[in-house]
Amino acid sequence: MEIIVAKTAGFCFGVDRAIKTVYDTISDVPVYTYGPIIHNNQVVQSFKKRDVTIINDLSELSSKHTGKIIIRSHGVSENILKQLELSDLQVIDATCPYVKKIHKIVKTHELAGREVIIIGQEEHPEIIGIKGWTSLPTHVINSMSDIRKLDSNKTYGLVTQTTFNQGLYKEIISELQRLDFHVMIDETICSATHGRQDEALSIAKKVTKMIVIGGKHSSNTQKLYQICKGQCDLTYHIETIDDLELNVFTDNDIIGITAGASTPKNIIEEVILNVGRKNL
Numbered sequence: 001m002e003i004i005v006a007k008t009a010g011f012c013f014g015v016d017r018a019i020k021t022v023y024d025t026i027s028d029v030p031v032y033t034y035g036p037i038i039h040n041n042q043v044v045q046s047f048k049k050r051d052v053t054i055i056n057d058l059s060e061l062s063s064k065h066t067g068k069i070i071i072r073s074h075g076v077s078e079n080i081l082k083q084l085e086l087s088d089l090q091v092i093d094a095t096c097p098y099v100k101k102i103h104k105i106v107k108t109h110e111l112a113g114r115e116v117i118i119i120g121q122e123e124h125p126e127i128i129g130i131k132g133w134t135s136l137p138t139h140v141i142n143s144m145s146d147i148r149k150l151d152s153n154k155t156y157g158l159v160t161q162t163t164f165n166q167g168l169y170k171e172i173i174s175e176l177q178r179l180d181f182h183v184m185i186d187e188t189i190c191s192a193t194h195g196r197q198d199e200a201l202s203i204a205k206k207v208t209k210m211i212v213i214g215g216k217h218s219s220n221t222q223k224l225y226q227i228c229k230g231q232c233d234l235t236y237h238i239e240t241i242d243d244l245e246l247n248v249f250t251d252n253d254i255i256g257i258t259a260g261a262s263t264p265k266n267i268i269e270e271v272i273l274n275v276g277r278k279n280l
């Protein structure tokens, strides 16, 4: 049995920064995060044990809330940011700089009177935040067929969810260009996603089984899984070693392992260790 572990598996720069921000902020005053700090249950539960409280909506806040509130790497809308700044809480903004850059691009399009196309998942917190940086209509698309919803007589701005599938992004852009849409394109898939998806694709091409570790609700992990599954039929998406049936692996297997941007190192190491032990 051979095991190939992706060098890019685990925390990206933005998630690492957000987690460190929580550790640095835990103190004698109450600490809140606006939404779960990352899409990983194990990390969220560990912070809960240290009295970090999740606020999911502005309506949950009242004047009795004091202390500090951390905005996670996915970012929030302009309105939520302003409302939090007006509250009695001290705001600590851990929005990833790559996401902040998208907010600025969207704002520029609003000032120029352009509606924005966002390639991404409508319900994802990053997209909900991005939509809130313009008062003009936004158009979230994530498939070729969604292009039908757009008006070819308009000039649009276009941004992409930082963790979107690069292959599908290229297909959508080619189709928009083929149909002669007037679109001002900013390619905003982040470099961490580029590296992780490229490496996962290349490993999945040469293994017999592939393991993708990450939260079931983590969008970037789901995309990694789709990319790997496209190359290696026997791809398993697990959150922790408890989800993995070790009996499926044989001595002749070449096993690839990668992980989403919010998967902690100890969870990845536990999987490597247990799959490796199967080899003994």
Ligand code: SF4
Binding pocket: 012, 013, 014, 015, 073, 074, 096, 097, 098, 099, 162, 163, 190, 191, 192, 193, 220, 261
């Ligand atoms: S995936 Fe990219 S944009 Fe998202 S937090 Fe990580 S580095 Fe930032």
